[in-house]
Amino acid sequence: MSELAGLKALVTGGASGIGLAITNAFAAEGASVAVLDRAAEGPPGTLYVQADVTDDTAVRAAVATAVDALGGLxxxxxxxxxxxxxPVEHSTDDDWHHVLDVNLIGTARVSRAAWPHLRASGNAAIINTSSIAAIAGLPQRAIYSASKGAISALTRAMAADGMPxxxxxxxxxxxxADTPWIGRLLNTAADPAAERAALEARQPHGRLVTADEIAHAVVYLASPRAGSTTGTELAVDGGMAGLRLRPRS
Structure with a gap:
């Protein structure tokens, strides 16, 4: 039996990259999937609702539309x-407000809108996308790291609130991860090939993580088979968080 057969899912940021891989993995595992994204078009064959997660009115309307179309959540x-x-030295207040509004408060907005519908489910699960940046100090990632560290803390708090x-x-x-966003960053580097090699070498398994690998982890966390798993973070990082290997000879 498919892991998510008969379940109804909503994936934000599901039009590309990791979100698209999650959307496709969910559909392959039998779920009915809706995508919420700000892109002009969604993935072919999926229910698509357009909204910017920084707009609470749009988020509430999009979640309601998706739930009505799916028949629940x-x-x-x-x-x-x-x-x-x-670095923090060069980060403006506008930079901070924008990233936190999307990454952190956007997660809270969508969760808030979806919560009453999830409460009515017999197999309710929320999976937040955090990052290795939440727990490892990475250079040139001050705002991003702070936003993802907050997502990790929010995940635990939401898990506690979700128990009842x-x-x-x-x-x-x-x-x-090998995503379009990382591709764009590499394209702006003076030597994209050297920058990619440096990113690959930073991870113990010597390569970038694939979007599909992340999606498979999300499928597990969403599955009823993970019924005793809550308030935790599942690393898909090639060992970067916990391993300290000797340099390769």
């Missing part, structure tokens, strides 16, 4: 997010 994946580069409503809440912590 069992799974929410808060994947919508943006990146940011630079039987809503499980977990996070997935990807390492540096």
């Amino acid at each position: 069992d799974i929410l994946v808060n994947n919508a997010g943006i990146g940011a580069q630079g 409503d039987r809503i499980r809440v977990n996070a997935v912590n990807p390492g540096t």
Whole structure:
């Protein structure tokens, strides 16, 4: 039997990258999937609702539309997010407000709108996309790291609040992933090939994480088979969080 057969899921930021991989994995595992994104068009063959997660009115309307079309809601994946580069010294207040509004408060907005519908489910799960940046000090990632550290703390708090409503809440912590956003960053580097090699070497398994690997982890956290898993973070980072290997000879 498919892991998510008969379940109804909403994936934010599901039009590309990690979100698209999650959307496709959910559909392959038997879930009915709606995508919430700000892009002009959604993935072919999926229910698409357009909204910017910084707009509470739009978020509430989009969640209501998705729930009506799906006939309920069992799974929410808060994947919508943006990146940011630079040290704290060069970060403006506008930079901070924008990234936190999307990554952190956006997660809270969608969760708030979805919560009453998830409460009515017998298999409710929320999965937030955090990052290795939440627990490892990475250079030139001050705002992004802070936003993802807050997502990790929010995940635990939401999991505690979700206990009475039987809503499980977990996070997935990807390492540096091979996504369009990373591709754009590499393209701005003076030597894209050298920069990619440096990112790959930073991870113990020597390569970038794939979007599909992250999606498979999210499928597990969303599945009823993970019924005793809540308030935790699942690393998909090639060992970056915990391993300290000797340099390769």
